[in-house]
Amino acid sequence: MLDEVATDIMITQVSDSLYTQLIKTYGGNLPSSEPHSLDEIRKQAFERFKSTGFPTVKQEDWKYTNVQPLVNRQHYALDTETLSAAIAIDKAIIPGLDAYRVVMVDGKYNADLSTAKDIPGLSVMPIDQAFERLCFAKYFSEYADKTDNPFVALNTALFTSGLFIEVGKNCQLQKPVHVIHVASASKPSFTQVRNLYVMSTFAEAEIIESFITNEGAAHSLNNTVSEIVVRENAKLQHYYLQVAGSQGNYLNHTEVYQEKHSLYNNYNCSFPGAAFIRNNINVRLGDSEVESHLYGVTLTADNQLVDNHTIVDHRKPHCESYEWYKNITQDTSTAVFNGKIFVRPDAQKTNAFQQNNNMLIGEKSAVYTKPQLEIFADDVKCSHGCTIGQFDNEALFYLQARGISEAQARVLLVHAFAFDVTSRFANAIVREYVEHLVEQGLKAG
Amino acid sequence: MLSIRNLHASVEAKQILKGLDLEVKAGEVHAIMGPNGSGKSTLGNVLAGREAYEVTAGEVLLDGKDLLELSPEDRAREGVFLAFQYPVEIPGVSNINFLKTALNEVRAYKGLPPLEAKEFLNKVKERQKLVEFDAKLANRSLNEGFSGGEKKRNEIFQLAMLEPKLAILDETDSGLDIDALRIVARGVNQLRSKDNAFIVITHYQRLLDYIVPDFVHVLYNGRIVRSGTKELALELEEKGYDWIKETVDAEGAV
Ligand SMILES: Nc1ncnc2c1ncn2[C@@H]1O[C@H](COP(=O)(O)OP(=O)(O)O)[C@@H](O)[C@H]1O
Ligand SMILES: [Mg+2]
Numbered sequence: 001m002l003d004e005v006a007t008d009i010m011i012t013q014v015s016d017s018l019y020t021q022l023i024k025t026y027g028g029n030l031p032s033s034e035p036h037s038l039d040e041i042r043k044q045a046f047e048r049f050k051s052t053g054f055p056t057v058k059q060e061d062w063k064y065t066n067v068q069p070l071v072n073r074q075h076y077a078l079d080t081e082t083l084s085a086a087i088a089i090d091k092a093i094i095p096g097l098d099a100y101r102v103v104m105v106d107g108k109y110n111a112d113l114s115t116a117k118d119i120p121g122l123s124v125m126p127i128d129q130a131f132e133r134l135c136f137a138k139y140f141s142e143y144a145d146k147t148d149n150p151f152v153a154l155n156t157a158l159f160t161s162g163l164f165i166e167v168g169k170n171c172q173l174q175k176p177v178h179v180i181h182v183a184s185a186s187k188p189s190f191t192q193v194r195n196l197y198v199m200s201t202f203a204e205a206e207i208i209e210s211f212i213t214n215e216g217a218a219h220s221l222n223n224t225v226s227e228i229v230v231r232e233n234a235k236l237q238h239y240y241l242q243v244a245g246s247q248g249n250y251l252n253h254t255e256v257y258q259e260k261h262s263l264y265n266n267y268n269c270s271f272p273g274a275a276f277i278r279n280n281i282n283v284r285l286g287d288s289e290v291e292s293h294l295y296g297v298t299l300t301a302d303n304q305l306v307d308n309h310t311i312v313d314h315r316k317p318h319c320e321s322y323e324w325y326k327n328i329t330q331d332t333s334t335a336v337f338n339g340k341i342f343v344r345p346d347a348q349k350t351n352a353f354q355q356n357n358n359m360l361i362g363e364k365s366a367v368y369t370k371p372q373l374e375i376f377a378d379d380v381k382c383s384h385g386c387t388i389g390q391f392d393n394e395a396l397f398y399l400q401a402r403g404i405s406e407a408q409a410r411v412l413l414v415h416a417f418a419f420d421v422t423s424r425f426a427n428a429i430v431r432e433y434v435e436h437l438v439e440q441g442l443k444a445g
Numbered sequence: 446m447l448s449i450r451n452l453h454a455s456v457e458a459k460q461i462l463k464g465l466d467l468e469v470k471a472g473e474v475h476a477i478m479g480p481n482g483s484g485k486s487t488l489g490n491v492l493a494g495r496e497a498y499e500v501t502a503g504e505v506l507l508d509g510k511d512l513l514e515l516s517p518e519d520r521a522r523e524g525v526f527l528a529f530q531y532p533v534e535i536p537g538v539s540n541i542n543f544l545k546t547a548l549n550e551v552r553a554y555k556g557l558p559p560l561e562a563k564e565f566l567n568k569v570k571e572r573q574k575l576v577e578f579d580a581k582l583a584n585r586s587l588n589e590g591f592s593g594g595e596k597k598r599n600e601i602f603q604l605a606m607l608e609p610k611l612a613i614l615d616e617t618d619s620g621l622d623i624d625a626l627r628i629v630a631r632g633v634n635q636l637r638s639k640d641n642a643f644i645v646i647t648h649y650q651r652l653l654d655y656i657v658p659d660f661v662h663v664l665y666n667g668r669i670v671r672s673g674t675k676e677l678a679l680e681l682e683e684k685g686y687d688w689i690k691e692t693v694d695a696e697g698a699v
């Protein structure tokens with residue numbers, strides 16, 4: 001048995017060129033900087049990655065999401081020195097949104113385009129400038145690296161850029177922080193970005209992250225890991241708006257750790273564009289009276305693949321989680337939803353809700369959905385459900401019979417389908433923007 | 446206004462309408478009665494343009510225009526309105542938004558600008574009153590969780606908002622208690638004018654006490670087999686549909 005596994009890995013290693021390239025480039029030559037406590041973490045992470053390699057579809061978590069073509073068929077530049085190509089951020093602009101802006105170009109903080117400076121209670125900086133911070137030492141790799149995602153290990157070992165955000169104690173930010181991630185490299189590149197966001201006790205903030213592609217950018221594979229800590233009584237509203245171009249391929253791992261009486265809401269929205277998107281969003285409810293909401297709207301087109309894997313991990317009693325994901329698939333695209341809920345033995349009086357609804361518009365589109373509940377406590381309320389359907393032709397006809405065009409009727413019905421999720425958006429401006437993107441992304445039937 | 450000639454229609458390869466003729470002039474109300482399964486709803490659906498119904502012969506003209514050529518939305522914009530026998534529930538689409546979209550699309554088709562928000566709301570208020578449609582319902586999702594009677598009243602509210610040329614009411618009376626029936630009938634009567642026309646499909650004579658028709662037709666086995674004035678409805682009520690079936694089948698046998 002062991003031999004078999006070993007053979008498998010050997011095959012993987014030989015076959016994927018990015019793997020070979022990474023081992024050759026970084027074996028015994030990992031990025032290093034002060035303080036050197038990071039060196040050991042990187043070394044161990046690299047070993048972990050080395051032994052597993054990139055996942056294959058034989059692994060349950062990657063069954064429908066094949067990264068092999070991405071790591072095999074393409075030669076990547078590993079270090080993208082961003083030439084000062086003109087960076088346009090207009091594709092990320094959210095009409096009517098007044099926000100502190102942070103622009104990250106290929107993972108690197110761009111001071112010229114960023115405006116989130118000198119705001120009381122808000123610290124924003126390139127992650128390598130935060131290495132000396134106490135909270136960095138405390139939280140970096142503390143949670144994400146406990147998972148078995150090989151991309152996290154790889155990121156931990158090799159990242160050199162990313163974003164650090166800290167919202168200070170009792171600070172309630174007046175405006176949202178809008179983080180704009182721009183993929184701009186003109187050569188095919190593999191970027192690894194590492195973010196750490198810390199919400200101090202009683203802090204309240206809204207972080208909106210947009211992913212866009214710069215004009216003329218080449219194919220890119222972006223492996224991002226974000227670690228988020230929401231401390232006692234803090235509240236974070238967190239939006240992902242994936243509007244990158246088809247050259248973009250994204251692996252986003254988000255690991256959230258929540259302390260007592262905190263609130264974390266994630267709104268994860270993907271639109272036609274990026275060819276490949278794999279999100280892992282894991283929320284650890286680390287203490288009692290924690291509340292977490294995970295919402296998702298995915299609209300796919302062409303041959304896109306969007307895979308959302310979430311974990312809601314109830315560890316302590318009296319917590320509530322609420323998860324609702326909606327997928328709308330067009331053309332030959334694929335959407336994957338995998339929602340795990342753990343209720344640990346300690347987590348009595350847990351209230352956990354999960355729902356995933358799918359609307360297949362493209363006759364050749366596909367949806368794979370899997371709720372997974374593992375409940376080890378007895379006094380809990382958990383519910384989950386998923387549905388797969390198509391356009392309701394009766395409804396379509398009803399609307400048309402009142403003079404509404406078929407295209408407009410489709411928009412109305414898709415809005416209606418997404419309503420359970422969009423109506424929960426805390427930020428009305430973002431909601432309107434997302435509804436507009438849905439409208440734009442819908443093809444005439 | 447509407448002229449239907451030799452209309453044949455089938456659904457799932459089954460012939461339902463088998464040569465139907467009907468002339469409706471502006472200002473008239475026509476009642477269509479007939480036993481269950483005779484093709485009454487099929488007629489409404491064919492006129493409104495539901496895809497599943499295939500017209501195999503005949504023609505339908507609305508003020509000289511070939512209706513069967515048009516998409517369902519263009520038929521609506523030309524002034525055809527079908528009050529559904531079974532209105533559809535659409536969660537997540539608000540009644541008001543839906544109406545505003547519909548009204549403005551119809552206006553755009555006629556080259557009119559969208560209604561100002563205030564004008565629209567005034568119209569909503571006025572028409573709600575006309576059909577005694579609860580304002581609370583207007584703000585909810587379209588028909589979601591409405592009772593059978595509320596759904597039917599919503600159809601009439603939409604009718605009052607859209608002011609079509611030709612309204613086809615498909616068993617709007619079924620599922621209504623006597624009070625609701627009166628309200629619906631009063632609404633329809635107030636909307637009647639010399640410029641519009643109504644086709645009232647019903648199984649029972651009862652509704653016709655309140656919406657008094659100019660003509661009554663009996664549809665049986667895909668054809669109009671009797672036409673007359675409102676007295677025909679009373680006769681039907683008295684003698685029952687078996688009488689029609691027997692006499693028509695006997696004629697056919699000759
Ligand atoms: N969508 C449909 N699919 C199959 N059969 C249908 C459909 N609609 C109507 N029919 C059939 O056509 C016939 C006439 O139906 P309908 O027009 O609804 O009658 P009515 O309204 O007079 O009761 C019935 O035999 C009915 O079963
Ligand atoms: Mg019927």
